[in-house]
Amino acid sequence: MSSKDNTISFPELIKLKRDCGQLNRAEISTFVQGVTSGAIQKSQIGAMLMAIWQKGMTDEETLAMTREMMNSGETFKWPKEWLVVDKHSTGGVGDKVSLPLAPALAACGCKVPMISGRGLAHTGGTLDKLESIPGFKVNQSVEQVMWDLFKLQMICMKYAHFLCFLNSARRLAQSLVMAGNKLGVKTGAVLSRMDAPIGQSVGNAVEVCEALECLKGRGSDDLKELVICLGGYLLWMCGHSGTLDSGKTEIAVKLENGEALKKFEAMLVAQGVSADVAHSLCSNETDYSKHMKRAAHQTELEVLDDGAVLDIDGLALAEVLHKLGAGRTKSGEEIDHSVGAEILVEMGQQVKKGQPWIRIHHNCPNLKPHYSDLRKALVIGSHDKYETASRVAEFIHPDYPNMS
Secondary structure (H helix, E strand, O other): OOOOOOOOOHHHHHHHHHOOOOOOHHHHHHHHHHHHHOOOOHHHHHHHHHHHHHHOOOHHHHHHHHHHHHHOOOOOOOOOOOOEOOOOOOOOOOOOOHHHHHHHHHHOOOEOOOOOOOOOOOOOOHHHHHHOOOOOOOOOOHHHHHHHHHHHOOOOOOOOOOOOOHHHHHHHHHHHHHHHHHOOOOOOEEEEOOOOOOOOEEEOHHHHHHHHHHHOOOOOHHHHHHHHHHHHHHHHHOOOOOOHHHHHHHHHHHHHOOHHHHHHHHHHHHOOOOHHHHHHHOOOOOOOOOOOOOOOEEEEEEOOOOEEEEEEOHHHHHHHHHHOOOOOOOOOOOOOOOOEEEEOOOOOOEEOOOOEEEEEEEOOOOOHHHHHHHHHOEEEEOHHHOOOOOOEEEEEOOOOOOOO
16 A cells, blocks of 8 residues: 555556456546556556456446546537437458448437547558548547537547457457446447458558448448448437337438438548548549559459358458558558558359459569468358358347337
């Protein structure tokens, strides 16, 4: 204990958790305040997180930690009449879901506060993707955000991580849903399959282009499925829609009739993109190279055997793109927004030897050293071994009525 004020010290807090002790609310408050004030060192933060990872947290600790984090720092105050909804990350390779989802929700009258981050792994985060649009400014004051919300009836949103095993994902989701609802935040979770890339692109600029296609009522079916499912779920949870199905229908309509696209265009202009560029990107054109930075080289790889596409290893593909510059290893590193991949085949599709299956956008003159790793990402086999599965595996939520 500290001799001055009888409070527990940071090293003692870490030792207590490491030795399987349960932290009370005051001790958790001390830790969170130490993080936000800068009083606790980064090495101590890492040690505490490691202890929590190894020893776990009780429901009471999770609730206390969430409460302290919610109440720390500066918080937004929303008008009571606003329908404010948020989504934490789906977390798969090629995750561009929020780019079309946020404007679709805004077109339904919701406010979607996007608290996003930069990527610190294989490819960029949501901010990196948005910054691949010329002129887009991600840093705004509270006053700017509130004014843009008032004008556009939208801001964007946060995202969630995927766990490799369903049972682990379910336990995490149940814990998050419990904590959120006990703190007065109506919270639900959707478990989704992210073993293969989402949609047909991985990278930064290429994912923005695919998101634009989704907003124009085109693009890949699995991306559209996630946007419609998550959007419908949020509309139902916030009380805008009477049932989950009616919420999903409304999101689908906003994507098809162009209202979501108009919201996205307005958001671009509000965050620094010139009106001409925003209008051009959101027009009916499919060639985005006039405005989006394009890599110097585009190289296609061919299928080596006849058969069906059984799997596309998103992690293996993302690791190659990271080496090519699409992601960062340390915070603050620059990334190359033009690096990415277009996937030219779909899961379960019958393919022939020699057929192109992927197009890599790169700026290095020689891609051959990466051929082996890229080819390992594609699994070809007999079609009878392919199992069709929806991206959405399960809903985790309190006992809300009208799930259908």
